[in-house]
Amino acid sequence: MARSFSIEEENLVASIDISNGKKVIINRPNKLNCLNYQVIVQLLKMFEVYENDPTIKFLMLTGNGRAFCSGGDITSLMMLTSAGHWSFGANFFRKQYTLNYLLGTYKKPLIVLLDGIVMGGGAGLSMNATFRIVTENTIFAMPEASIGSVPDVGSSNFLSRLPGEYVALTGVRLNGIEMVKCGLATHFILSKNLSSLENALSMMTSSNAGSLTKISEIIKNFEHGKNNKLEKTNSSLEMINECFSREDVENILSSLENLAACKHEKWIIDAIKSIKYASPLCLKLALKLIREGRHKKLEQCLACEHLVVSHLLRRTVNYDFYEGPRAMIIDKDKKPQWSPSKLHLVNEEMVSTCFSTIDDEDWQPLKLFARENSNQFMMSRI
Numbered sequence: 001m002a003r004s005f006s007i008e009e010e011n012l013v014a015s016i017d018i019s020n021g022k023k024v025i026i027n028r029p030n031k032l033n034c035l036n037y038q039v040i041v042q043l044l045k046m047f048e049v050y051e052n053d054p055t056i057k058f059l060m061l062t063g064n065g066r067a068f069c070s071g072g073d074i075t076s077l078m079m080l081t082s083a084g085h086w087s088f089g090a091n092f093f094r095k096q097y098t099l100n101y102l103l104g105t106y107k108k109p110l111i112v113l114l115d116g117i118v119m120g121g122g123a124g125l126s127m128n129a130t131f132r133i134v135t136e137n138t139i140f141a142m143p144e145a146s147i148g149s150v151p152d153v154g155s156s157n158f159l160s161r162l163p164g165e166y167v168a169l170t171g172v173r174l175n176g177i178e179m180v181k182c183g184l185a186t187h188f189i190l191s192k193n194l195s196s197l198e199n200a201l202s203m204m205t206s207s208n209a210g211s212l213t214k215i216s217e218i219i220k221n222f223e224h225g226k227n228n229k230l231e232k233t234n235s236s237l238e239m240i241n242e243c244f245s246r247e248d249v250e251n252i253l254s255s256l257e258n259l260a261a262c263k264h265e266k267w268i269i270d271a272i273k274s275i276k277y278a279s280p281l282c283l284k285l286a287l288k289l290i291r292e293g294r295h296k297k298l299e300q301c302l303a304c305e306h307l308v309v310s311h312l313l314r315r316t317v318n319y320d321f322y323e324g325p326r327a328m329i330i331d332k333d334k335k336p337q338w339s340p341s342k343l344h345l346v347n348e349e350m351v352s353t354c355f356s357t358i359d360d361e362d363w364q365p366l367k368l369f370a371r372e373n374s375n376q377f378m379m380s381r382i
Contacts, residue, residue: 018201020206057109068115098366135191137176145169155168165291204218289304317353
């Protein structure tokens with residue numbers, strides 16, 4: 001079971017003083033800590049203040065209940081866009097991506113405790129942090145294509161470091177050990193030991209509380225390194241990489257179907273089903289974002305994601321951004337009517353249009369300025 005904290009319900013985000021640091025807790029446990037505009041604004045203000053406070057040497061970020069953060073509050077976003085102009089939604093994402101960029105370039109050590117569900121927007125808060133600690137309760141996924149959107153919040157940066165585009169196109173769920181194996185997490189610690197870890201971190205002196213080396217040494221003492229059992233063998237990872245490195249989504253799907261004919265493995269069947277269920281346009285947009293993201297900095301990835309998502313909000317090519325939530329959340333028939341309905345019907349012009357500049361006086365592109373960050377991003381130690 002993931003941990004719970006005693007916090008007043010009206011506090012969407014809580015902040016707790018610890019010796020030489022701060023612990024920030026997302027507090028919407030009944031909503032799986034999903035992000036609405038108010039939560040995003042509070043987090044942004046807090047982390048901006050804490051970054052400039054010389055008495056705070058390091059920060060921890062976690063969620064109350066069984067989720068770290070399950071993603072964006074889709075219901076809230078749909079209400080926002082339906083009540084006004086589509087650009088209202090673009091402004092929501094602009095604020096969210098600004099927060100993602102701040103945390104991804106934070107000037108102080110940031111330790112995220114991913115003791116539960118981490119999806120969509122939750123990944124944006126955590127995947128570029130200095131230390132990303134997972135447990136046996138961790139479940140990670142980026143399911144955006146299945147609900148008519150694209151993996152965003154900087155995922156074209158952090159997912160581009162993975163072999164192939166498996167996570168982005170299928171929305172596959174990864175456990176904590178798998179996250180460490182592929183570099184999405186830095187350490188695996190049993191949930192029952194997180195409180196002890198926090199206590200140890202709070203015992204650091206002011207002279208070494210901001211030291212990456214010291215923090216890393218403390219975390220290592222609690223690391224559960226004996227359990228390296230993986231649900232996917234190395235051979236499976238090789239097959240994943242082989243299939244998902246193909247030229248386009250059609251060839252990726254064809255490669256998976258050919259593989260399924262000779263190997264009856266669950267991950268192959270699940271991947272085929274997921275791709276066939278997702279929005280064809282969003283799959284192709286996701287593939288382009290991930291592959292182009294390999295050659296871009298975080299701020300460039302976020303700006304490009306904001307442009308693509310704005311086109312989806314604007315209905316430039318289709319209504320898939322609204323059809324997905326209708327089918328999954330509003331009517332709950334789980335039968336989205338995508339347009340186009342098949343991969344081969346999505347042409348290059350549709351894709352390139354979603355990467356073109358938007359000429360609308362109510363829309364502004366996302367502009368993020370380069371930030372110096374001395375806290376080097378850490379990859380998995382396994």
